[in-house]
Amino acid sequence: MRWDNLAENRTGPGLFDAEAVRTRTFDTPEFRGVTFHEVRARSIVNRVPGASRMPFEWTVNPYRGCTHACVYCFARKTHSYLDLDTGLDFDSQIVVKINAPELLRGHLASRSWQGAHIAMGTNVDCYQRAEGRYRLMPGIIAALRDHANPFSILTKGTLILRDLELLRQAAQMTEVGVSVSTGFMDEELWRTVEPGTPSPQRRLDAVRTLTDQGIDCGVLMAPVIPFVGDRPDQLRATVRAIAASGATSVTPLVLHLRPGAREWFMAWLGVHHPHLVRRFERLYAEGAYAPKWYQRRITGQVHALAAEFGIGPAQRGAARRIPPVEEPELPGQTQLTLL
C-alpha cells in the first residue's frame, strides 16, 4: 500500500505520517477479513471541491473505505490513491483516523474557524461497522455540540441510534440535520447489492426512533437502480415505507456510475442480472449519469407518490440535497458520494 500517496501529496502537507500507520485485524465474526489501518491524521476538516455548487463547504470523514460494501459505492475510486483496488479492498481495508475527535475539537476552537456547517457521511459512512469498535463519532458530535457548530449526518448505519442522546444535546445548541439513505425495500436486492448494510427496514426503523425522539430525519431515496429497483410497485412500496417511518422528507436519486464503481457494479450485474448488461451500457453510454429524461421520470414518480402518502421533498441545504461532484478528486481532497 502506498501510504506516501496520502502522507505526502502534491497539494500541501500530507494527511498523516506514513511511519505512524498501525495495521490491525480483529478475530470477531463482524470484522473477519477486514484490516484496519489506524492513522493519526494531520487535519480532519476538509474543504469540498467545487464548493460554490454545494449547500455547504466543509466535511469531516473519520474513515476511508466502507465495510457496508455497497456494490455501486461512488467512493470506491478514492481507494485507488492508496494503491488499493476499488473492489474488495474498498470493502475490507479501512483507514481509521483515530485522532479525529481531538483534531476536530482543536479546529473548532481555532480563531480562524467561523463556525460553518460541517457535513458528515458524504464520502463514506461514518456509522459503518468500524464505528462500533472505534467510537469516533461520540467525540466528534460532542465537539460540535460544545462549539454549537451546525452539522449534518447522512448514513445507512443504524449505529447512529447509539448516539441519540448526544444528537439531542447537540440539537439544543445548534442546527443538526440527519438523513438516512435507502433506495428500495426489496430484500433480495439489498442482500446482493448492499451486503454489509443494515436492512432497509431496519434503517427506516431507525428513522422512526430518531423522529420519535425529536430528531428530524429525512430519507435520501438512493440509489434508485434502473431496471432492478425502478418498477412502479417497487417505488410505491419504498415511498410508502419511508412515509410510514415518520421521515420528514424523501428525495430520490438515480444510480450514477463513476469509474471505480462502474466496473464493480457491472461485474455484479453480469452475475446477478446478465440479461440487463446491454441495457445498462446503453443507458449509461454517455458517462456516469443516467439520461436526464430517465432522472426526471423517476423524480416525477417519487414526488407523486410522496404527495399521495403525505411526505414532502427535502429543504434546500439538507445533506440529502447535495448534488454529486464531478471533478476528479486529488489525494487528500474530499469527494461527495452520497450514500
Ligand code: SF4
Ligand atoms: S454507499 Fe455509503 S454505506 Fe455504501 S459502501 Fe459507500 S459509503 Fe458505505
